Amino acid sequence: MSVEKTRIYPINTGWVVLDHAVYLFNKGTPGKNVDIPNICFYVDTGEHKLMIDTGLPDAERATKYHHDCTKRGCPESPDALKAMGVDPDEIDICIFTHLHWDHCHNMKKFRNARYIASQTEIQWAHNPLPPYYRSYEAPILGVEAPFVGCQFEVVEGETEIVPGVHVFPTPGHSPGHIAVQVETTVGSCVVVGDAILTFRNFEPKTEEHWRYWVQTRLMNQIDGWKSMEEIDRRADFILPFHEERVLEHPVYPYAGIPLREKRKPIPGAPFYFTGI
Numbered sequence: 001m002s003v004e005k006t007r008i009y010p011i012n013t014g015w016v017v018l019d020h021a022v023y024l025f026n027k028g029t030p031g032k033n034v035d036i037p038n039i040c041f042y043v044d045t046g047e048h049k050l051m052i053d054t055g056l057p058d059a060e061r062a063t064k065y066h067h068d069c070t071k072r073g074c075p076e077s078p079d080a081l082k083a084m085g086v087d088p089d090e091i092d093i094c095i096f097t098h099l100h101w102d103h104c105h106n107m108k109k110f111r112n113a114r115y116i117a118s119q120t121e122i123q124w125a126h127n128p129l130p131p132y133y134r135s136y137e138a139p140i141l142g143v144e145a146p147f148v149g150c151q152f153e154v155v156e157g158e159t160e161i162v163p164g165v166h167v168f169p170t171p172g173h174s175p176g177h178i179a180v181q182v183e184t185t186v187g188s189c190v191v192v193g194d195a196i197l198t199f200r201n202f203e204p205k206t207e208e209h210w211r212y213w214v215q216t217r218l219m220n221q222i223d224g225w226k227s228m229e230e231i232d233r234r235a236d237f238i239l240p241f242h243e244e245r246v247l248e249h250p251v252y253p254y255a256g257i258p259l260r261e262k263r264k265p266i267p268g269a270p271f272y273f274t275g276i
Contacts, residue, residue, distance in 0.1 A: 005046030013055030057105035097193025099125040121176025170195040172224025187236030204269040
């Protein structure tokens with residue numbers, strides 16, 4: 001398989017306001033509001049056209065049920081593709097890192113796509129723990145989640161989706177979360193979903209001796225940390241879904257893209273899991 005044609009395009013579907021400490025950073029700054037983008041990704045391998053998540057709904061719905069949301073001119077993902085000259089009907093696969101509300105709206109507009117998610121995530125999405133009713137837009141809220149009525153192809157464990165595109169488990173943010181590894185001309189890109197919310201989450205918090213400044217919004221802290229170490233082992237570069245700097249480039253990889261050192265030792269901030 002050749003990776004020469006593989007390109008990854010970020011699509012910002014809007015902005016939401018989150019609390020720095022409640023969502024983004026464990027031991028962050030309470031009461032500090034942060035505007036974050038909600039990005040999904042279009043992947044063209046030359047043979048296949050894929051979406052990795054499908055992004056936000058309209059701002060009114062997002063604000064009513066979730067967080068203050070503004071679009072700032074950002075189109076919803078099917079319209080963004082049309083602006084790029086891609087018909088949403090050309091998308092043959094939609095991979096869902098997880099099924100939280102901000103990652104799967106408009107999925108039914110990709111009418112010819114196979115929908116792929118982990119079995120654990122699908123089960124959890126249909127029967128969430130009460131604190132996660134809003135994350136999955138549970139029926140008790142009087143709203144229908146975007147995945148209702150959709151038929152999924154389920155994956156468990158590491159799975160090749162098409163040549164050069166694999167998924168692997170990254171639980172923590174949600175029980176069935178998966179990340180997507182895309183092989184490119186410069187190495188392995190891991191499209192991380194919400195396993196890593198921002199680039200800063202993947203950097204150390206040395207005053208606490210943490211190898212990563214982990215997010216607060218974790219269903220399972222142990223799983224979440226282990227998932228970050230696994231991403232660290234694999235990724236030459238990462239693409240988080242809520243990182244504004246990802247939007248500085250319209251396509252990945254780009255000329256001169258910096259590559260990271262995998263599992264780089266940081267004095268005073270050790271890895272926890274061995275053998276990864």
